[in-house]
Amino acid sequence: MICNLIDFLILNQLQSVYFIHITYNTYMKSFIYITILFFAIASTIMTAQPKIQIVGGDTHDWGKVKAKDSPLKTVVRLKNIGNEILKITDVHPGCGCTKTAELDKKELKPGEIASTEISLNFGAASGPLTKSVTITSNDPTNPSANLILKADVIRDINLIPTSFFTFSDMVVGKLATASLTLQNNSTEDITITGVSALNGASLNLKKGTILKKGSKLEVIASITPKVKGYYSTSCRIETSHPDYSAMEIPAYGNIRDENESVSIPHNPPSLPIVSNENAGTTTGTGVAVYNNSEIPSQALEVKPSSLFTFTNLSVGKLAKASITLHNTSKKDVILDNVTTSNGLIVNIKKGTVIKRGAKKVVIGSITPTTKGKINAIAQVHAANNAANLLLVAVGEVK
Numbered sequence: 464m465i466c467n468l469i470d471f472l473i474l475n476q477l478q479s480v481y482f483i484h485i486t487y488n489t490y491m492k493s494f495i496y497i498t499i500l501f502f503a504i505a506s507t508i509m510t511a512q513p514k515i516q517i518v519g520g521d522t523h524d525w526g527k528v529k530a531k532d533s534p535l536k537t538v539v540r541l542k543n544i545g546n547e548i549l550k551i552t553d554v555h556p557g558c559g560c561t562k563t564a565e566l567d568k569k570e571l572k573p574g575e576i577a578s579t580e581i582s583l584n585f586g587a588a589s590g591p592l593t594k595s596v597t598i599t600s601n602d603p604t605n606p607s608a609n610l611i612l613k614a615d616v617i618r619d620i621n622l623i624p625t626s627f628f629t630f631s632d633m634v635v636g637k638l639a640t641a642s643l644t645l646q647n648n649s650t651e652d653i654t655i656t657g658v659s660a661l662n663g664a665s666l667n668l669k670k671g672t673i674l675k676k677g678s679k680l681e682v683i684a685s686i687t688p689k690v691k692g693y694y695s696t697s698c699r700i701e702t703s704h705p706d707y708s709a710m711e712i713p714a715y716g717n718i719r720d721e722n723e724s725v726s727i728p729h730n731p732p733s734l735p736i737v738s739n740e741n742a743g744t745t746t747g748t749g750v751a752v753y754n755n756s757e758i759p760s761q762a763l764e765v766k767p768s769s770l771f772t773f774t775n776l777s778v779g780k781l782a783k784a785s786i787t788l789h790n791t792s793k794k795d796v797i798l799d800n801v802t803t804s805n806g807l808i809v810n811i812k813k814g815t816v817i818k819r820g821a822k823k824v825v826i827g828s829i830t831p832t833t834k835g836k837i838n839a840i841a842q843v844h845a846a847n848n849a850a851n852l853l854l855v856a857v858g859e860v861k
Contacts, residue, residue, distance in 0.1 A: 595612065
């Protein structure tokens, strides 16, 4: 009897211990499962994000191109390789020579692709060329993706050492000259088929001049200014080369009285040649066309000079410089043409009004992409030939 009671008590204790063991194991398994599930959900939430990809890579290289190939064009595709909606807020070219079309869509679901056409007008650039386009989105790891554009511009005709006439010392009533060298890099002789210059200037070239293959020819621009003030003009050289049928070469300087100091530097940066087949009120460079006897007076005075002088220039960093336009006339001046080159951006545009007697601070901005001297201009023309200005950006990127 006593033995049976002892057996019953022992069996009952064993059952209780087994039940506790089973309950503990079930609890631990549930705890571990919940913990794993929690971390899995948290990990999913943490990794759920949009991610931008430039299809084909972040560099587009056109390779070797010729002058006639400008503007260069390509279609860029942007893909969302993340797992949340990608919102593209901006596709911004690094300079005025690069243009982007409107994206066909700005919000991309995972796996979707948006497209835009990009064009690059390389103007007078020669040799290796690098530009950039910044794509801004809500990708947390790459909010500002950069697309690099490259090309190697091969030119049969070059102007050296610059592609821009600079009259370094212009004095009222005295002959002023500026020179460049025209170089034939092609394998054929080139014939000069036409020569012209505006605003009282003249060139030493003659129609029919032959530039032998591989040879060079000095081109001299001359002007005897009649009144002091800012001077700019455009010279045109036409050739038998199909890619260089017409070249517009800007020229500039400050005309002073004999007792005034020189305000234009002797070593300006090289600036673009612009091919233009059309004659009309303005040339392809934005320089107004006048007969040689119709030299306009300037209603806008440039202070302290026509130079945007940039200091502390660094690759990839925005830099600013300013000049002041003073309307010295008795009428309001309305700008009807403002063009820039090689990444220079100005805070004036077509339609800007400068009231009579008023001053307008013009801010030039540029973000250099390579080291060396910057190469950019802004050309400003006002309605009724009230002003015709050439503003030059100078500085060196360290």
